[in-house]
Amino acid sequence: MTPLPPFGVTVADKPNDAGGAVTIRWRPSPDDVENGKVTFYRIYRAVEKDGQPGQFVQIDQRPAGADTAYVLHDGNADDELSYFYRVAALKLVKKDGLVVGEYLAQSDIAGPVSPVAQWFHMGRLSAFIGVAFLSFFILFFISRAKSGRTLFIRKIGGLEAVDEAVGRATEMGKSIYYISGLGDMDNMQTIAAITILGRVAEVAAKYDTYLDVPVCRSMVMVTAREIVKLAYSKVGRPDAYKDDQVHYLTDDQFGYAAAVDGMVVREKPATIFFMGQFFAESLILAETGNSIGAIQIAGTAMPAQLPFFVAACDYTLIGEELFAASAYLSKEPKLLGSIKGADIGKAVFLIAIIVGVVFEVFGIWQFSNLFSVGSN
Amino acid sequence: MSTRAKEIIAIASITVFALIFYIRKVTGGLPFEFPMAVTYGVIGLLALSLLWILILTIQGKLIERRVVFVYVAFAVGLPLFMPISQKMTISPEVQQLYDAVLEQKPGSRVLISFDYDPPSAPELQPMAESFIRLCFERDLQVIIMGLWPQGPQQANLALQKVLEEEAIAAKNLQYGVDYVNLGFQSGNEFVIQGMGDSFKKKFPTDYQGRPYDDIPMLSNVKNFYNIDYCFNLSSGFPGSVEWVQVAVDRYGQDMGAGNTAVQAPTMYAYLNANQLNGLLGGMNGAAEFEILCDYEGKGRKYMVSQSFSHVVVIAFVLIGNVAFFMSGRKSALNGEKEQA
Amino acid sequence: MRREVPLIITGIVGLGFVVQYFIPHFPFSKMNDWFTDWFSIVQACAIVLGALNLLKVSLEKVAAQKKDWGYAAVIIASFLLITIVGLVEGEGFRTPGTTFDWLYVNVYIPLSATMFSILAFFVASASYRAFRARNLEATLLLIAAFFVMIGRVPVGEMISGFMPEGWRLGNLASWIMNVPQAAGQRAIMIGIGLGIVATSLRIILGIERAHIGGGE
Numbered sequence: 001m002t003p004l005p006p007f008g009v010t011v012a013d014k015p016n017d018a019g020g021a022v023t024i025r026w027r028p029s030p031d032d033v034e035n036g037k038v039t040f041y042r043i044y045r046a047v048e049k050d051g052q053p054g055q056f057v058q059i060d061q062r063p064a065g066a067d068t069a070y071v072l073h074d075g076n077a078d079d080e081l082s083y084f085y086r087v088a089a090l091k092l093v094k095k096d097g098l099v100v101g102e103y104l105a106q107s108d109i110a111g112p113v114s115p116v117a118q119w120f121h122m123g124r125l126s127a128f129i130g131v132a133f134l135s136f137f138i139l140f141f142i143s144r145a146k147s148g149r150t151l152f153i154r155k156i157g158g159l160e161a162v163d164e165a166v167g168r169a170t171e172m173g174k175s176i177y178y179i180s181g182l183g184d185m186d187n188m189q190t191i192a193a194i195t196i197l198g199r200v201a202e203v204a205a206k207y208d209t210y211l212d213v214p215v216c217r218s219m220v221m222v223t224a225r226e227i228v229k230l231a232y233s234k235v236g237r238p239d240a241y242k243d244d245q246v247h248y249l250t251d252d253q254f255g256y257a258a259a260v261d262g263m264v265v266r267e268k269p270a271t272i273f274f275m276g277q278f279f280a281e282s283l284i285l286a287e288t289g290n291s292i293g294a295i296q297i298a299g300t301a302m303p304a305q306l307p308f309f310v311a312a313c314d315y316t317l318i319g320e321e322l323f324a325a326s327a328y329l330s331k332e333p334k335l336l337g338s339i340k341g342a343d344i345g346k347a348v349f350l351i352a353i354i355v356g357v358v359f360e361v362f363g364i365w366q367f368s369n370l371f372s373v374g375s376n
Numbered sequence: 377m378s379t380r381a382k383e384i385i386a387i388a389s390i391t392v393f394a395l396i397f398y399i400r401k402v403t404g405g406l407p408f409e410f411p412m413a414v415t416y417g418v419i420g421l422l423a424l425s426l427l428w429i430l431i432l433t434i435q436g437k438l439i440e441r442r443v444v445f446v447y448v449a450f451a452v453g454l455p456l457f458m459p460i461s462q463k464m465t466i467s468p469e470v471q472q473l474y475d476a477v478l479e480q481k482p483g484s485r486v487l488i489s490f491d492y493d494p495p496s497a498p499e500l501q502p503m504a505e506s507f508i509r510l511c512f513e514r515d516l517q518v519i520i521m522g523l524w525p526q527g528p529q530q531a532n533l534a535l536q537k538v539l540e541e542e543a544i545a546a547k548n549l550q551y552g553v554d555y556v557n558l559g560f561q562s563g564n565e566f567v568i569q570g571m572g573d574s575f576k577k578k579f580p581t582d583y584q585g586r587p588y589d590d591i592p593m594l595s596n597v598k599n600f601y602n603i604d605y606c607f608n609l610s611s612g613f614p615g616s617v618e619w620v621q622v623a624v625d626r627y628g629q630d631m632g633a634g635n636t637a638v639q640a641p642t643m644y645a646y647l648n649a650n651q652l653n654g655l656l657g658g659m660n661g662a663a664e665f666e667i668l669c670d671y672e673g674k675g676r677k678y679m680v681s682q683s684f685s686h687v688v689v690i691a692f693v694l695i696g697n698v699a700f701f702m703s704g705r706k707s708a709l710n711g712e713k714e715q716a
Numbered sequence: 717m718r719r720e721v722p723l724i725i726t727g728i729v730g731l732g733f734v735v736q737y738f739i740p741h742f743p744f745s746k747m748n749d750w751f752t753d754w755f756s757i758v759q760a761c762a763i764v765l766g767a768l769n770l771l772k773v774s775l776e777k778v779a780a781q782k783k784d785w786g787y788a789a790v791i792i793a794s795f796l797l798i799t800i801v802g803l804v805e806g807e808g809f810r811t812p813g814t815t816f817d818w819l820y821v822n823v824y825i826p827l828s829a830t831m832f833s834i835l836a837f838f839v840a841s842a843s844y845r846a847f848r849a850r851n852l853e854a855t856l857l858l859i860a861a862f863f864v865m866i867g868r869v870p871v872g873e874m875i876s877g878f879m880p881e882g883w884r885l886g887n888l889a890s891w892i893m894n895v896p897q898a899a900g901q902r903a904i905m906i907g908i909g910l911g912i913v914a915t916s917l918r919i920i921l922g923i924e925r926a927h928i929g930g931g932e
Binding site: 119127218247281 | 739740741742745763764770784827842845847910911912928
Binding site for chain 3: 441444445447448449452462463464465467468493494495496497498526529532536562563566567569570573577584585641642644645647648658660679680682683685686687688689690692693695696697700701
């Protein structure tokens, strides 16, 4: 009844980690896949004492049945200690659902091994090189822009239309709504949205048009208030600003959508901006705005929501156009330079993709492996 | 008739309808079903009315959006009473997820993350129930958690339903031994990162407040290295994208995902890059998975409604384009007449 | 200092997070945990701000009987109801059988599901209004949408079931999702990723300052 033991047990420090982990590998018992005599493998560990293993303690139990080598990571090890490991093949005998017998076969002892922390994750070398290249291009073009060279940036329809959209609201004597999405201040899209809000607030203050900013997150409310207040001060209209222009509704996605929809249908704003991170509520908001005839400008980096905004809004900023908004609206050379640098980075990736596709088609596999990023 | 009057009639009709069905449900009445003749009659009427709308459109009389809404309501609601069954083929990504679960040996540990809330439950709850049932049938240990506050509550609803079924109840599964619900933890993707180091640090107690160390099935579970397969149900952020970026990319976790139909297209890039081991997309995915699991659940039941609603949307898109081309032709003809 | 201190904090924390991705050794491996905990604390405090603001705005509306003050009254009533019920029920407030759970299952779930279900109607009306074959790209989009919509439901199998395996509408829909759609998604995701890197670098280095009020 006792199965044959597993063999080929090897132990080594787990690479590319903060220490505290050991990788144990073993080959299955010959009775495992062929005869189905093994139910589990039990993994035991003992602390080293004077070069010898102390008492073995079970640390894990894994189900049997694989026909290839088993791998287990013991993530509970101490860097200060050395360990020995052994693996046992276990057969459980059950009768009427109850375990009536256990047959254990122990492997040879493997070790000693000590976990070690690494100072650099070698599996992420390609990501490091990529980030370094991209950062270099961005910083290079920022410095070039600072030196006075003019940089071309193509027209972005949605951003060109901001003044026109605010003007429309002014002419109609109605308000502007600015919806900054569901993201919190840790989200890049929300930061980009807040940046555009500053510009919209300046124009709204200049034309004396009421700007309403219902938000979904408390921290966004706090930041947005600062931005709008500053924008009003910049154009010399600090008296026109009211704290309640930027107000919190709810963190709940559809509660927020319902509240905004209700406000849109009742107040009938002439212009609505949707900028930031949106999810399923995007079409609900955009269609409601469309139904009241408002001019709508949207911008998001959520690929799943872009089609809805394109269908329901007059202008849509797609993906990185949202992140370029800050540079586009301010025309500041440093910011334009960073966009140019990112574009050059994109060109490099494009070339790499084309080269990679050609290599893969002709069976030269190593090139694409250069771009893989290892896990922990 | 004024718009307000129409709205009142519509709301009153829906309320009466809902009350009738609620009373039937509460008093134990049988689910209402159309006879086949009535079913064909209803389908025929819908088709003819769409044809009539097409004729009106060609004549230049465009319909308003409320009519579109009424048709969608019919397309979604009426099939629920029709005794129609439809044949479905299984998509490769759904088959891949099913095979991935079948590869797990009895005793393997499966982590299920419930990252959705009630609005997405119609699509994701059938997936959750089927997946949990399959895990229990295969004697896999199930560890549940959530990055959305309502996620663990949705998990409890799914567990409740599955554990009441005869075949699963006969297994006499024990909480803490065969399955556990660790509850919700705030922090979005940072929770996943923290779990890569230690589950216990992120979830010091389970959903009911029981300490991590007191749960027998978690005694050998320190982090992702002790998990054999992950399944993420998600409808937004944080969700499958974050799980792929952290659990799969950083910790090499084997993972499948169930997403709403809106989010599923985003996941194909990860599926094709083998970062995801299986994908269920929307109610379609839920229905296909139920077929593989040989279970008649809500996913399969509601696919008829989905079929009808897709056909209605396509019909209106075609009608809209007919109107567009007709108006273009009229402008061109008027232009020619002016020139002449 | 009001401007410099946030910039310095942003720079140090941002660089720290970039570095910790490449250096697994302590203390970098623990940075995520520390900052996550602090973020949760700040977020929790900020929620109070938001909730108080919501109550304040609603109470002012009700007190002054401004336009549509009834909705504000509903907000106040539901806010207080759910808060009081949760507090009274104590630690196990989410356990099935409690009043909080009853409100969740019988009020919150149907309301949320109703809002989400509006999408079905709006998708239909948006499609009817916006999907026009104005040019070649729009026509291609329409054709692809037609095949995917029909191929993803059993009706597609019904229509094309007579065709050989691999040539049916479902297979075509699958191909569209896996090949051109996935390619488009990847392209957008790569662009977004690069945009995020560029924006993050600008913020970390203090070049981008619009989110703290702009200026030099």
